[in-house]
Amino acid sequence: MALGTRTDRQPSVIRLFWRSTVGKKTVMALSGLIMLGYLVAHMLGNLKIFFGADEFNGYAQWLRTMGEPVLHYSWALWLLRVLLLLAVVGHGVAAYQLSRRDIAARPDKYVHRRRRASYATRTMRWGGIILALFIVWHLLDLTTLTVNENAQSGRAYENVVATFSTWYGNVIYIVAMLAVGLHVRHGFWSAAQTLGMGNATRERILRTAADALALVLTAGFLSVPVAVMTGVVS
Amino acid sequence: MKLNLRIWRQKSADTPGAMTTYEVDGISSDMSFLEMLDTLNEDLILRGEEPVAFDHDCREGICGACSLVINGDAHGPERTTTCQLHMRSFRDGDTIDVEPWRAAAFPVVKDLVVDRSAFDRIIQAGGYISAPTGSAPDAHATPVPKPDADFAFEHAECIGCGACVAACPNGSAMLFTSAKVNHLNVLPQGAPERETRVLDMVRAMDDEGFGGCTLTGECATACPKGIPLPSIAAMNKEWLRATRKVRR
Numbered sequence A: 001m002a003l004g005t006r007t008d009r010q011p012s013v014i015r016l017f018w019r020s021t022v023g024k025k026t027v028m029a030l031s032g033l034i035m036l037g038y039l040v041a042h043m044l045g046n047l048k049i050f051f052g053a054d055e056f057n058g059y060a061q062w063l064r065t066m067g068e069p070v071l072h073y074s075w076a077l078w079l080l081r082v083l084l085l086l087a088v089v090g091h092g093v094a095a096y097q098l099s100r101r102d103i104a105a106r107p108d109k110y111v112h113r114r115r116r117a118s119y120a121t122r123t124m125r126w127g128g129i130i131l132a133l134f135i136v137w138h139l140l141d142l143t144t145l146t147v148n149e150n151a152q153s154g155r156a157y158e159n160v161v162a163t164f165s166t167w168y169g170n171v172i173y174i175v176a177m178l179a180v181g182l183h184v185r186h187g188f189w190s191a192a193q194t195l196g197m198g199n200a201t202r203e204r205i206l207r208t209a210a211d212a213l214a215l216v217l218t219a220g221f222l223s224v225p226v227a228v229m230t231g232v233v234s
Numbered sequence B: 001m002k003l004n005l006r007i008w009r010q011k012s013a014d015t016p017g018a019m020t021t022y023e024v025d026g027i028s029s030d031m032s033f034l035e036m037l038d039t040l041n042e043d044l045i046l047r048g049e050e051p052v053a054f055d056h057d058c059r060e061g062i063c064g065a066c067s068l069v070i071n072g073d074a075h076g077p078e079r080t081t082t083c084q085l086h087m088r089s090f091r092d093g094d095t096i097d098v099e100p101w102r103a104a105a106f107p108v109v110k111d112l113v114v115d116r117s118a119f120d121r122i123i124q125a126g127g128y129i130s131a132p133t134g135s136a137p138d139a140h141a142t143p144v145p146k147p148d149a150d151f152a153f154e155h156a157e158c159i160g161c162g163a164c165v166a167a168c169p170n171g172s173a174m175l176f177t178s179a180k181v182n183h184l185n186v187l188p189q190g191a192p193e194r195e196t197r198v199l200d201m202v203r204a205m206d207d208e209g210f211g212g213c214t215l216t217g218e219c220a221t222a223c224p225k226g227i228p229l230p231s232i233a234a235m236n237k238e239w240l241r242a243t244r245k246v247r248r
Helices: A013-019 A021-051 A053-065 A075-105 A124-142 A156-163 A167-194 A203-230 B033-046 B117-124 B146-156 B163-167 B174-185 B188-207 B218-222 B230-245
Strands: B003-009 B018-024 B095-099 B108-110
Touching (some): A013 A021, A013 B230, A021 A053, A021 A075, A021 A167, A021 B188, A021 B230, A053 A156, A075 A124, A124 A156, A124 A167, A156 A167, A156 A203, A167 A203, A167 B230, B018 B033, B117 B174, B146 B174, B163 B174, B163 B218, B174 B188, B174 B218, B174 B230, B188 B230
Parallel strands (some): B003 B095
Antiparallel strands (some): B003 B018
């Protein structure tokens, strides 16, 4: 008869990750980095608007033909969309569950309150909710063209100009891009810590990289509505 | 010195508490914060009132028993334990708010005393080494590189007071757990349980109802022993490594 010396079976890696706060944070870090990589590419693509309608619309068309002839028309784009959807859902679900847990872990507030942590750190949850709502608006505006004033399929340049010719289009976009900057500022650095990249010597590099990314992304994205408002792009 | 104190009074775990105002007089600036509370308690006893319950033990800053949130800061305005905080950090006529550690995993027992046994259960989950005991081995029997020894010692300084949990807006115990994990995981003596230690201690931490880490950095700012914030990143690295390496 075998002796009972066998140690307990470990749960599967997926269960281990999803059950642990550290694992869920890892999911948030990885999905966040995927979305961050996409944001950088998206921002660079947006800057093509400064080279005129033909170049910008041609770029928008290329996004659908990229990967051809290995992939069918717009398959690469759809693969990217699926990956991004998974990242957004994973990020959101983990954030919701962790936030519920965090709030429950600190039910009683201190009577003597003082301001804690930086603005970017304190606004992660609200910033995330604002960004989730913005993504819905942004897709309805410039992907499905449901709420766009111009709404001409294949005329991305004209649709963008139409959006930023309305006051609400500008307000929504500017608020969301400021939220992106704040979210990335704390998020990028946090992701590095969660993935175990942080140590005393790398601290400054990571902080600077997070600030630089946040600044470049916000400035790059905001340059488009500002250009439309000032008439540089029309 | 004459001070106005607003102290959290709560008879027991299941009765509601409230901030209660007291005046103390004749406080010397050389007194420690706990000696100031002793003075208040002597007054209360003479007046026939219930003295304020608070945790304390060594009063040398090394045991981790004292646990007060003073004016919203764990262990008060100086970066030390409450017993090593002196009244010269305050001014005559100050109003000082004194509250217990606040976290779901640290329920209030009475007044300013909270139950920190959740930390003990995290330690029981892996904060030890399975070494053959006997007479003490020679100091040079197991060589340890100096940087590793320094890293281990930096984390071994954790006294388990719970200030990190009290300061964290999420009531997270990541800094405490990371200090204990890193202390043993970097040393050869801790190597046999390197993977199970971090997995089991993190699981125990989650099971106790502590929140997750959002890297606000409040813990490292409050820590009287200066456990650094990158300690958490080091534990995350150990945890991720363990999920890949653990034997099944």
